[in-house]
Amino acid sequence: MSSTLEKTDYGTDHWTMILRPKKSLFQVNLAELWQYRDLISLFVRRDFVAKYKQTILGPLWFVIQPLLTTLMFVVVFGNIAGIPTDGIPQVLFYMSGIVGWNYFSTCLNDTSQTFLKNASIFGKVYFPRLAMPISIVISNLVSFIIQFLFLLCFLLYFYLKGADISTGVDVLLLPFLVLLIAGLGLGFGIIISSLTTKYRDLTHLVGFGVSLWMYATPIIYPLSEIPERYRMFVLANPMTPLIETFKTVLLGVGTVNYLYLLYSLVFTIVLLIVGVLIFNKVERTFMDTV
Amino acid sequence: MNEVVIRFEDVSKQYRLGVVGTGTLSHDLNRFFARVRGREDPTRKVGVANTLRERSGDYVWALKDINFSLNDGEVLGVVGKNGAGKSTLLKLLSRVTAPTTGEIKVKGRIASLLEVGTGFHPELTGKENIYLNGAILGMTKREITSKFEEIVEFSGVGKYVDTPVKRYSSGMYVRLAFAVAAHLEPEILIVDEVLAVGDAEFQKKAIGKMQSVSRSGRTVLFVSHNLTAVEQLCTKGILLQNGMLKMEGPIHDVTTAYKKSSVHxxxxxxxxxxxxxxxxxxxxxxxxxxxxxxxxxxxxxxxxxxxxxxxxxxxxxxxxxxxxxxxxxxxxxxxxxxxxxxxxxxxxxxxxxxxxxxxxxxxxxxxxxxxxxxxxxxxxxxxxxxxxxxxQGEGFIRRPYPFDKRAKAVLKSSWKIEDRR
The missing domain is CATH 2.70.50.60 (abc- transporter (atp binding component) like domain)
Incomplete structure (x- = not known):
């Protein structure tokens, strides 16, 4: 069974697959992707092992990056600029935003290069191309989890020191949030990677676009600080409800706004469907244009 | 037996020449408007037959109207000069890219070896790469595990499976990569020129492996410039010239025709x-x-x-x-x-x-x-x-047994024997 399979009349010719110039837009073969799950897990392993081989600190790098960024934010935004943090200890406020945002931005950045970076493999052998971005999202999940555990250590430390942190039942929302963050990163990433096979300009945009996007997301400031007339713009950003809720359930400030979350959910689903369809169309002939 | 497993029906593949960049968008828009108005794709018309010397127009047909079929158990040799369309044909069949027109029908699982060691990562150990490469080629972890010992033995790198492959000699690297590929068990195997790698002994091993694959009733498609290897392995051949199918038939007829035609x-x-x-x-x-x-x-x-x-x-x-x-x-x-x-x-x-x-x-x-x-x-x-x-004349090689084909030259020599003092 393959993604190019089109149902043929089993009575006359029973071909396993028929390769045609075009296939219908909505022909996505998820069953085939499932057959290649071993490949996905091996890609995840490869990414993980290869990234930290021959480094002295190894996986410690996972936590050094958010730690240093947090310290920088505390100094610049917390102390110099004096942006309030809703009464939450600055370290916790920034770090929780950074850890959540990092997962999104690494997913987007890494998957947006799927076709360009893997052209040499894709040019030699067939496997469902979606296996590549999916494995990227999973291997980034591993680093997210490590960073998240690190964040929990800080949370515990501040809690023991008597900071006002109340983590409630809505913590159960966390897996759902992570899934949506991954979905958004993946969705944007595969759309960009599909477009870059022809129009290389986008690669330039993605690099700084993602870092600018961070400022449109409530990471260095709480949503409550946004003047009313700008709030709509910040809320139109599908990452806003996710990062806000991420902070709310962990640190216990404010309440979860389910309407906003629903918006992010619908946005993610639509984005993923569009993304997979475009990706699916491009993957068949991208080798001719890349 | 004797069931058609691969059939090419009017398959063509068009490529755009030169750098894709400026102008792509306008071409795309042109195409789009033509399609909207129900006209023929304007870029199709400028396609020219693929001669390397003459390029009029921006598009070229790497393959044009290819028709042939292949039965199970047949070993097909694809011959033709550089640029004749051999690699494009294999790429279409390996699903690396899709045809521009026509249909390719396939029965059975395909594994393609357009290169050995695709996806090998230098930092990973031999063992890790066996698994990764195997999975890229379409094997499951279970399949690889069950053949792991065999693969390691075939490759002859036994002692070093836990060493990162960046420490391997190039020979070891290639042997390990080929060993993984050789243990695929597809119904259809596509091989492009991989025999050009490795030392003579290993090539012999590789050819032997391919012969045993075909003997077990599976179909092999083989592209190589090495006509000796093609004649040794294949039963049937096709000759491609400028993207067109020039000839189809028993391998010796095809290679003979190729040799004749190759100096035009x-x-x-x-x-x-x-x-x-x-x-x-x-x-x-x-x-x-x-x-x-x-x-x-x-x-x-x-x-x-x-x-x-x-x-x-x-x-x-x-x-x-x-x-x-x-x-x-x-x-x-x-x-x-x-x-x-x-x-x-x-x-x-x-x-x-x-x-x-x-x-x-x-x-x-x-x-x-x-x-x-x-x-x-x-x-x-x-x-x-x-x-x-x-x-081979009588005058130079006088040994009663056949000449060893691995040698590239025969040296004139004289011999002498003396009692040891």
Whole structure:
């Protein structure tokens, strides 16, 4: 069974697959992707092992990056600029935003290069191309989890020191949030990677676009600080409800706004469907244009 | 048995020439409007037959209207020159890219080996790479585990499976990569030129493996420049020329036709300023009789005429000799014999002949490229324009058993034996 399979009349010719110039837009073969799950897990392993081989600190790098960024934010935004943090200890406020945002931005950045970076493999052998971005999202999940555990250590430390942190039942929302963050990163990433096979300009945009996007997301400031007339713009950003809720359930400030979350959910689903369809169309002939 | 497992129906593949960049968007818009108005894709019309020399238009047909079918258990050799469309054909079948028109029907699982070691990561150990590469080629973890011992043994890198492959010698790397590929069990195996890697012993092993694959009733598609290997392995052949299917039939008929067709002047690759230009060239035997067969140990003569467009103080002429695997085997130049070609008047014509003595190349097919030029550059260079074969005569090789084909040359020798003092 393959993604190019089109149902043929089993009575006359029973071909396993028929390769045609075009296939219908909505022909996505998820069953085939499932057959290649071993490949996905091996890609995840490869990414993980290869990234930290021959480094002295190894996986410690996972936590050094958010730690240093947090310290920088505390100094610049917390102390110099004096942006309030809703009464939450600055370290916790920034770090929780950074850890959540990092997962999104690494997913987007890494998957947006799927076709360009893997052209040499894709040019030699067939496997469902979606296996590549999916494995990227999973291997980034591993680093997210490590960073998240690190964040929990800080949370515990501040809690023991008597900071006002109340983590409630809505913590159960966390897996759902992570899934949506991954979905958004993946969705944007595969759309960009599909477009870059022809129009290389986008690669330039993605690099700084993602870092600018961070400022449109409530990471260095709480949503409550946004003047009313700008709030709509910040809320139109599908990452806003996710990062806000991420902070709310962990640190216990404010309440979860389910309407906003629903918006992010619908946005993610639509984005993923569009993304997979475009990706699916491009993957068949991208080798001719890349 | 004798069931069709692969069928190409009017398959064509068009490529855009040159750099894709500026203009892509306008081309796309053109296409889109044509489609909206129900007209034919405007970019399709400018496609030209794929001749490497002439490129009129921005698009080229790498393959045009290919029709053939293949039964199970057949081993198909795909022959043709560089750019004839061999690799495109394999790419379509391996699903690396999709055809522009037509349909390819396939029955059974395909594994393609367009290169060995696809996806090998230098930092990973041999073992990790076996799993990764196996999975890329379509095996599950279970399948790989069940064959792991076999793969390691076949590759002969047993001691080093836990060492990162970046520490491997290139030979070990290739052996390990081929070993993984060799243990795939698809119904259809597609192989492109991978036998060109590794040492002679390993090549033998690899050919043996492919033969055993085909004996077990599976179908193999094989592309190679090494006609000897193609003839050894394949039962059936197709000949591609300029993207078109020129011939289909038993392998020996196809390779014979290919050898004959491969020296057509119109397709010769030629370069240089042409200030001095070859007009005519031929190969004769030592006595001056026209032939394209030379006995091992005999001599042959190459005669070439050329014309100078400008007055030329001096020029050199060389012969490069390559075998049918395109390996550079021999080189002859006038300056080695302290022979000078000089003072040619404008419009002057000269005929130079050179005798190459006691040819000691192993029996096989050879191609001579002719070059004219001096310190200032190349005047005329015609690649592989003379084809000849060297036959095993009685005079040179006198052993009662066949000549070992791995050797590229036969050296003249004399022997002596003495009592030990």
């Amino acid at each position: 002047e119109s397709e010769l690759k030629r370069s240089g300023t042409r200030l001095v230009e070859f007009q005519k060239y031929e190969i004769t035997d030592g006595q001056g009789r026209t032939t394209d067969e030379v006995m091992l140990g005999d001599s042959f003569r190459v005669t070439a005429s050329f014309t100078a467009k400008e007055k030329m103080d001096y020029t050199d002429m060389t012969l490069d000799i390559r075998n049918d695997a395109n390996e550079f085997i021999g080189h002859v130049t006038n300056s080695d014999d302290l022979f000078e070609i000089k003072n040619i008047e404008k419009g002057g014509q000269k005929t130079v002949s050179v005798d190459v003595k006691e040819v000691s190349f192993a029996p096989g097919t050879y191609y001579i490229s002719l070059w004219l030029g001096n310190n200032y550059g190349t005047f005329d260079y015609i690649e592989n324009c003379i084809r000849f074969s060297i036959k």
